[in-house]
Amino acid sequence: MMTIDDNDALPPRDFWSLRNRMVSRKDTLPKRLAQVAIYAVANPDDVAFGTAASIAEKAEVQPSTLVRFAQAFGYQGFSDLQAVFQDRLRDRTSNYSERLSSLRSHVAGDSKSATLFAGFCKAAERSVGSLRERVQVEQIDEAAALLAKAETIYLIGQRRSFPVTSYMSYAFGKLGVKSILVGSAQGSDPETLSFAGPRDAAIAISFTPYASATLNYARQVNEAGTPLVVITDSPFSPLIPKIGVWFEVVEADYEGFRSLSASMALAMTLTVAVAEARRT
Amino acid sequence: MMTIDDNDALPPRDFWSLRNRMVSRKDTLPKRLAQVAIYAVANPDDVAFGTAASIAEKAEVQPSTLVRFAQAFGYQGFSDLQAVFQDRLRDRTSNYSERLSSLRSHVAGDSKSATLFAGFCKAAERSVGSLRERVQVEQIDEAAALLAKAETIYLIGQRRSFPVTSYMSYAFGKLGVKSILVGSAQGSDPETLSFAGPRDAAIAISFTPYASATLNYARQVNEAGTPLVVITDSPFSPLIPKIGVWFEVVEADYEGFRSLSASMALAMTLTVAVAEARRT
DNA sequence: TCGACGTCGGAATATTCATTCCATCGAGAT
DNA sequence: ATCTCGATGGAATGAATATTCCGACGTCGA
Numbered sequence: 001m002m003t004i005d006d007n008d009a010l011p012p013r014d015f016w017s018l019r020n021r022m023v024s025r026k027d028t029l030p031k032r033l034a035q036v037a038i039y040a041v042a043n044p045d046d047v048a049f050g051t052a053a054s055i056a057e058k059a060e061v062q063p064s065t066l067v068r069f070a071q072a073f074g075y076q077g078f079s080d081l082q083a084v085f086q087d088r089l090r091d092r093t094s095n096y097s098e099r100l101s102s103l104r105s106h107v108a109g110d111s112k113s114a115t116l117f118a119g120f121c122k123a124a125e126r127s128v129g130s131l132r133e134r135v136q137v138e139q140i141d142e143a144a145a146l147l148a149k150a151e152t153i154y155l156i157g158q159r160r161s162f163p164v165t166s167y168m169s170y171a172f173g174k175l176g177v178k179s180i181l182v183g184s185a186q187g188s189d190p191e192t193l194s195f196a197g198p199r200d201a202a203i204a205i206s207f208t209p210y211a212s213a214t215l216n217y218a219r220q221v222n223e224a225g226t227p228l229v230v231i232t233d234s235p236f237s238p239l240i241p242k243i244g245v246w247f248e249v250v251e252a253d254y255e256g257f258r259s260l261s262a263s264m265a266l267a268m269t270l271t272v273a274v275a276e277a278r279r280t
Numbered sequence: 281m282m283t284i285d286d287n288d289a290l291p292p293r294d295f296w297s298l299r300n301r302m303v304s305r306k307d308t309l310p311k312r313l314a315q316v317a318i319y320a321v322a323n324p325d326d327v328a329f330g331t332a333a334s335i336a337e338k339a340e341v342q343p344s345t346l347v348r349f350a351q352a353f354g355y356q357g358f359s360d361l362q363a364v365f366q367d368r369l370r371d372r373t374s375n376y377s378e379r380l381s382s383l384r385s386h387v388a389g390d391s392k393s394a395t396l397f398a399g400f401c402k403a404a405e406r407s408v409g410s411l412r413e414r415v416q417v418e419q420i421d422e423a424a425a426l427l428a429k430a431e432t433i434y435l436i437g438q439r440r441s442f443p444v445t446s447y448m449s450y451a452f453g454k455l456g457v458k459s460i461l462v463g464s465a466q467g468s469d470p471e472t473l474s475f476a477g478p479r480d481a482a483i484a485i486s487f488t489p490y491a492s493a494t495l496n497y498a499r500q501v502n503e504a505g506t507p508l509v510v511i512t513d514s515p516f517s518p519l520i521p522k523i524g525v526w527f528e529v530v531e532a533d534y535e536g537f538r539s540l541s542a543s544m545a546l547a548m549t550l551t552v553a554v555a556e557a558r559r560t
Numbered sequence: 561t562c563g564a565c566g567t568c569g570g571a572a573t574a575t576t577c578a579t580t581c582c583a584t585c586g587a588g589a590t
Numbered sequence: 591a592t593c594t595c596g597a598t599g600g601a602a603t604g605a606a607t608a609t610t611c612c613g614a615c616g617t618c619g620a
Contacts, residue, residue, distance in 0.1 A: 023515040030597055038516050045370045049328075052578055062599055067579060078578065086329050089369045113420040113553045120545040120552075124408045128401050128541070140393040159450055163443035163544075170439055171537055257451055257548050261408070261541040264443075265400040272400075272535050273393045310567060332608055342569055347609060358608065 011074035011081075015044070015088035018081075021073065029072070032061050036069045040085075048085040052078050120259065123252040127262035130250050135266065143229045143245040143270055148277035150201030153179040154226075156217045161205035164231075164263045168203065168271050175275040182217060203270070205231040205263065206239055207251070215239060229270065231263060291354035291361075295324070295368035298361075301353065309352070312341050316349045320365075328365040332358050400539065403532040407542035410530050415546065423509045423525040423550055428557035430481030433459040434473060434506070436497045441485035444511075444543045448483065448551050455555040462497060473497055478505035483550070485511040485543065486519055487531070495519060509550065511543060 012018035022037040029037060039059035040047050047055055056063040063078075070081035147153055153172065157165035162183055172179040204218040210232075218239055222228050228244035230237075233251070240246050249266060251258040292298040302317045309317060319339035320327050327335055336343040343358075350361035427433055433452065437445035442463055452459040462472060476482060484498040490512075498519055502508050508524035510517075513531070520526050527546060531538040 026516065032598065041516065042514060049366045049370065051576080053576085063578075064580080064600080065598075068597090090325055090329070111417060111421060112556060113424060113549065114417040116553055116556075117415065117417065117420055117546075117549045120548045121408050121412055124541050124545045125405060128404045132398075132401055135397065137391055137394045137397065140397055141391065144393060160447070162450070163447040166446060167440070167443040167540065170442070254548075255552050257552065259541075259548075260447065260544050261404050261539075264540050264544070265404045266397075268400045268534075268537050268539075269393065269397045272537065273396055276392060276396075312568065331606080333606090343608075344570080344610080345568075348568090 013084065015084055018073070018084055019044075025073075032065050033069050033072055035059060035061055036065060044085055044088065047082060048089050116255070119254040120257075123254040123259040124261040126252040127250070127259045128265055130252070131262035131266060134248055134250070139245055139247060140269060140273060143247075144273035144277050146227050146245060147201050147203070147229060147270065147274045150199065150227075151178070152200045153177065153274075154200065154202040154221065155179055155181045156183060156202055156204040156214055156221070157206065158183045158211040158214050160207060160258060160260070161211075161214070161231075161263070163260060164205050164267050165203070167264065168267050171268065171271045172274075175271070177271075177275055177278065183214070201227050201229065201244075203229045203231070204239055204241075205267075206237075207233045207258065208237075210238060231266060293364065295364055298353070298364050299324075305353075312345050313349050313352060315339060315341055316345060324365055324368065327362065328369050396535070399534040400537075403534040403539040404541040406532040407530070407539045408545055410532070411542035411546060414528055414530070419525055419527060420549060420553060423527075424553035424557050426507050426525060427481050427483070427509060427550065427554045430479065430507075431458070432476070432480045433457065433554075434476055434480065434482040434501065435459055435461045436463060436473075436482055436484040436494055436501070437486065438463045438491040438494050440487065440538060440540070441491075441494070441511075441543070443540060444485050444547050445483070447544065448547050451548065451551045452554075455551070457551075457555055457558065463494070473501055474504075476501050476504055476506045478507075481507050481509065481524075483509045483511070484519055484521075485547075486517075487513045487538065488517075490518060511546060 012021055019041060022041055026034050026037045036059055039055075043058070046058060050058070052063045052066050056066055059066075067078045070076075070078045073081065075081040155165040155169055155172075165181060165183060169179055169181040202218070202221045204214060204221075206214040206218075215238055218228060218230070218241070222241050222243060225243070228241035228246075230239050230241055230244065230246035231249055232239045232246060233249060235248060237246075247266060249262050251260065251262055253259065292301060299321060302321055306314050306317045316339055319335075323338070326338060330338070332343045332346050336346055339346075346358045350356075350358045353361065355361040435445040435449055445461060445463060449459055449461040460472060473482075482498070482501045484494060484501075486494040486498075495518055498508060498510070498521070502521050502523060505523070508521035508526075510519050510521055510524065510526040511529050512519045512526060513529060515528060517526075529542050529546060531540065531542055533539065
């Protein structure tokens with residue numbers, strides 16, 4: 001016979017209630033059960049499809065622990081609990097568009113922040129959408145080839161574009177591609193860039209109103225024969241290089257602040273494409 | 281022994297290839313197998329979750345027919361085929377081998393860079409989508425109120441999160457909100473943060489694997505009584521503050537690189553919401 | 561009309577699975 | 591130090607499942 005825990009007699013039937021309960025009860029749970037809770041929250045898909053044995057192995061517990069876990073939350077057994085995880089995936093795909101619109105209506109009448117939030121989300125999505133339409137694969141290939149040949153890749157971006165270049169810098173570092181980030185608070189940028197030559201390459205990112213430093217750096221570098229990959233927002237941008245490739249990225253904005261999603265997605269594509277090209 | 285059909289030796293490993301093959305082969309299939317094909321195309325979810333017996337009943341065939349069906353398409357058995365249907369529903373944020381192949385069949389050009397590009401775009405969109413589902417407006421209001429009261433807002437983020445904090449820093453600057461960016465290459469971060477007190481606030485952003493410096497800074501600041509707004513990827517994150525608000529943001533990743541779209545959208549929402557709150 | 565082959569249904573089987581049970585371990589209280 | 595009780599690991603069990611096998615049926619060609 002089992003004593004009645006602090007669990008309710010009726011276990012949660014929908015995933016989010018269960019998830020909340022797992023989160024809130026985690027600290028009062030025995031070691032192994034807490035381990036299961038953490039795994040289940042982090043990998044709900046595996047719980048939905050796996051067998052007790054396979055899940056137990058990944059979570060590093062015994063299968064019997066899974067059964068105990070389920071019972072601790074008021075379920076009859078593991079299978080009973082697993083059904084909740086499966087239901088979550090069932091209506092996720094079938095009601096996806098429906099869910100989206102229902103959320104929009106929630107948002108509609110609410111507070112100012114709800115409108116903000118919806119606005120920025122929408123801006124992000126629209127930006128990526130327009131990116132898809134505009135960018136041609138050949139451009140990416142060309143840019144990647146150009147960058148892959150370079151000894152050093154200089155990353156030029158200020159203000160709003162700096163987050164993009166800094167992420168590229170981080171990613172290049174992880175991928176073992178030599179790059180130098182220009183535009184941070186140190187004043188040594190002009191000297192740094194004077195080392196750039198035809199055997200190197202540079203990536204410059206800027207949108208209206210173009211930061212003058214970025215323009216100057218890009219021009220300086222390009223005139224030294226260094227090929228440029230440019231991400232900007234207009235075919236008439238002063239940034240468009242004599243030698244190199246350029247991408248037109250139009251970021252939707254909201255309340256005067258541009259989304260960076262499209263630039264980020266393109267930047268990541270270029271970054272990984274370069275690493276791929278180097279590998280071969 | 282079985283005769284070799286027109287099926288390939290290697291069965292499709294992603295759902296869409298399989299689906300196409302089911303559609304195209306349907307007319308040449310025996311009656312019951314065609315029946316299975318029709319049911320499987322119409323109810324892929326049921327195939328993913330059901331047992332051979334339950335599916336067989338709904339499709340009005342025998343369980344053994346399902347096995348034969350699977351073998352007719354080159355699979356070893358029903359379970360083997362079922363795995364393909366399950367993978368379709370999985371949205372594991374890191375399973376990129378499957379995602380690669382599934383993208384290949386969708387995307388027109390099949391060059392490596394086209395796949396990359398589509399992958400990063402999709403990751404961005406999915407991230408924003410999941411952000412919409414997860415975030416509650418009250419959290420945003422709470423965080424904005426908390427930040428609006430602060431004298432100085434400290435921005436803590438390293439590595440992958442640094443682009444986000446640096447964008448917030450830029451936006452706060454444009455909006456006339458006093459903020460200090462921590463985590464750049466200068467070594468003075470600990471001293472900078474020691475000035476933070478209960479009248480200030482801090483924003484900390486970190487995802488697994490959590491950068492240890494971010495963890496330390498956040499803890500230090502919070503124990504000094506400074507309320508924290510945290511953006512992280514799990515309710516069990518060590519970053520979750522005693523005083524303050526936290527947001528769970530799950531970024532889809534592709535080829536090991538996370539999208540930043542969701543974090544960016546949320547960060548912008550918070551930034552502008554704070555400025556709005558200050559104005560009144 | 562007869563034979564042959566492919567298809568199908570359903571029982572038999574072998575495998576995999578969830579669950580239960582029990583011995584052991586460890587922490588906290590007396 | 592001893593006892594107690596909950597937690598845990600791991601083997602045992604029994605149920606459920608996928609798969610195989612074989613006889614029957616229908617169709618097509620001779």
